[in-house]
Amino acid sequence: MSNNTDDVRIGSARPLITPWVLADELPISERAVATVDSGRRSIERIMSAKDPRLLVIAGPCSVHDPEALLEFARGFQLACAELDDAIYPVLRVYFEKPRTVMGWKGLINDPDLDGSFHINRGLHLARKVLLDVAEMGLASASEFLDTTFGQYYAELVSFGAIGARTVESQIHRELASGLSMPVGFKNGTNGEIGVAIDAIRSASHSHWFPSLTKEGTPAILQSTGNAHGYLILRGGSQTGPNYGPEAVQAAAVALADAQLTPSLIVDCSHGNSAKDPRKQAQVVSSLCEQMQTGQRAIRGVMLESHLLEGNQPLGDGTGLVYGRSVTDACLSLEDTVPLLQQLAAAVRMQNQ
Numbered sequence: 001m002s003n004n005t006d007d008v009r010i011g012s013a014r015p016l017i018t019p020w021v022l023a024d025e026l027p028i029s030e031r032a033v034a035t036v037d038s039g040r041r042s043i044e045r046i047m048s049a050k051d052p053r054l055l056v057i058a059g060p061c062s063v064h065d066p067e068a069l070l071e072f073a074r075g076f077q078l079a080c081a082e083l084d085d086a087i088y089p090v091l092r093v094y095f096e097k098p099r100t101v102m103g104w105k106g107l108i109n110d111p112d113l114d115g116s117f118h119i120n121r122g123l124h125l126a127r128k129v130l131l132d133v134a135e136m137g138l139a140s141a142s143e144f145l146d147t148t149f150g151q152y153y154a155e156l157v158s159f160g161a162i163g164a165r166t167v168e169s170q171i172h173r174e175l176a177s178g179l180s181m182p183v184g185f186k187n188g189t190n191g192e193i194g195v196a197i198d199a200i201r202s203a204s205h206s207h208w209f210p211s212l213t214k215e216g217t218p219a220i221l222q223s224t225g226n227a228h229g230y231l232i233l234r235g236g237s238q239t240g241p242n243y244g245p246e247a248v249q250a251a252a253v254a255l256a257d258a259q260l261t262p263s264l265i266v267d268c269s270h271g272n273s274a275k276d277p278r279k280q281a282q283v284v285s286s287l288c289e290q291m292q293t294g295q296r297a298i299r300g301v302m303l304e305s306h307l308l309e310g311n312q313p314l315g316d317g318t319g320l321v322y323g324r325s326v327t328d329a330c331l332s333l334e335d336t337v338p339l340l341q342q343l344a345a346a347v348r349m350q351n352q
């Protein structure tokens, strides 16, 4: 019988850099501060219906190749330039993938895509990508999955998301209560929206929870509460899609019943598209029709889009096609542009 009861299932350990060291290597610039701050304020104004534009969060399911992400960002920014009276573009920059069972868990966890798990390098790449995007003047949205990684890069994020798999988790609600940006909460994977509304309410309060200081010291932080929590409808395994007029109206009523602003975002992908990227276009059409016929609760839309359509198996991380997703299948940028135009036209009509 072993006389060791400690860490019996820990195979190895490596040092983790501190947020301070990373920020010293990649300091935020004045231009990035301006982008992030104006992104946060614009999103808050849109979600509270003080800005008539539509928030459009678009980008790859996950970032696996920073160069391809930046190329997508340039194309997205260009496509949105002439639509900026109607839509406010935010780039989807997702580094952490919550897997149903197993799979590649994103650029931070495994930046070399080969099971080598160089997390320090992943954090470095993630911060650099966010910095590059902010320098372009484009705001970023990202999911917070690990409850401490935000300390390494949250200052560069304008919109945070808590995903369908973690929306019921107390530690994610605590995290969201202390995040500096507006946060979207997905409905649960089964389609239930009550858990997301509970999360918005919970995150609006102050919490005490363990985390890391920038210097890497364990600390008990007290959050002040986040008044900018919003519902994201993403469909679900039991309810099916929830982007249609009845589901959107029911969600708006549920928000109002909970004394929350009846403003929401619809994720055109995931359970709303059965992960078929082309179905995102059907979701967009329905949302445009709803907006044009008076539905004011739809304040934002999320699209999964990359340079090329579809996805590809990651394999050992070699021989990948440039610009194609290695997680969920995405729309191509080419097919996304007409959807952006369609959304902008609907917003203009709604605001006439």
Ligand SMILES: O=C[C@H](O)[C@H](O)COP(=O)(O)O
Pocket: 061, 097, 098, 099, 100, 101, 102, 103, 270, 327, 328
């Ligand atoms: O958004 C990405 C995926 O839908 C999510 O990470 C779950 O992926 P999986 O079911 O392929 O593990």
Ligand SMILES: C=C(OP(=O)(O)O)C(=O)O
Pocket: 061, 094, 097, 098, 143, 162, 163, 164, 165, 186, 234, 270
């Ligand atoms: C994992 C994601 O979504 P969901 O939590 O809705 O499954 C995602 O947006 O990448």
